[in-house]
Amino acid sequence: MTVVLIHSTGQSAAGWDLLVREVGARGTAAHAIDLPELLAADYAQFVAAAVPGAERPVVVAHSGSGPLLPALVESLDASRQVWPAAWVPEPQTSFPSSRRPSTTNASP
Numbered sequence: 001m002t003v004v005l006i007h008s009t010g011q012s013a014a015g016w017d018l019l020v021r022e023v024g025a026r027g028t029a030a031h032a033i034d035l036p037e038l039l040a041a042d043y044a045q046f047v048a049a050a051v052p053g054a055e056r057p058v059v060v061a062h063s064g065s066g067p068l069l070p071a072l073v074e075s076l077d078a079s080r081q082v083w084p085a086a087w088v089p090e091p092q093t094s095f096p097s098s099r100r101p102s103t104t105n106a107s108p
Helices: 013-025 040-050 063-076
Strands: 002-006 029-033 058-061 080-082
Touching: 002 013, 002 063, 013 029, 029 040, 040 063, 058 063, 063 080
Parallel strands: 002 029, 002 058, 058 080
Antiparallel strands: none
16 A cells, blocks of 8 residues: 655645654555645646556545645545545535635625
């Protein structure tokens, strides 16, 4: 099994260092990917290129990287997805539109 770890905005892959060591000590490959400044559509390709040969990995997206998780799971053909304290996007909603305030439940 391979575990791919995606950090939140405002952080770096170094935040996963302890977990990478612990998972590795238990015989599982773990990769913490440092995300550059990209357009949202490019993240899935970037992460896939960073873990060549990872077969059906478990993908972990923390906090602000949650909206990237669905595309990453599809791009990597992931076996599982994990959302620790991750922002969960609305189904069928784009990332920019999910950040707009909702008027559906607004008070008069």
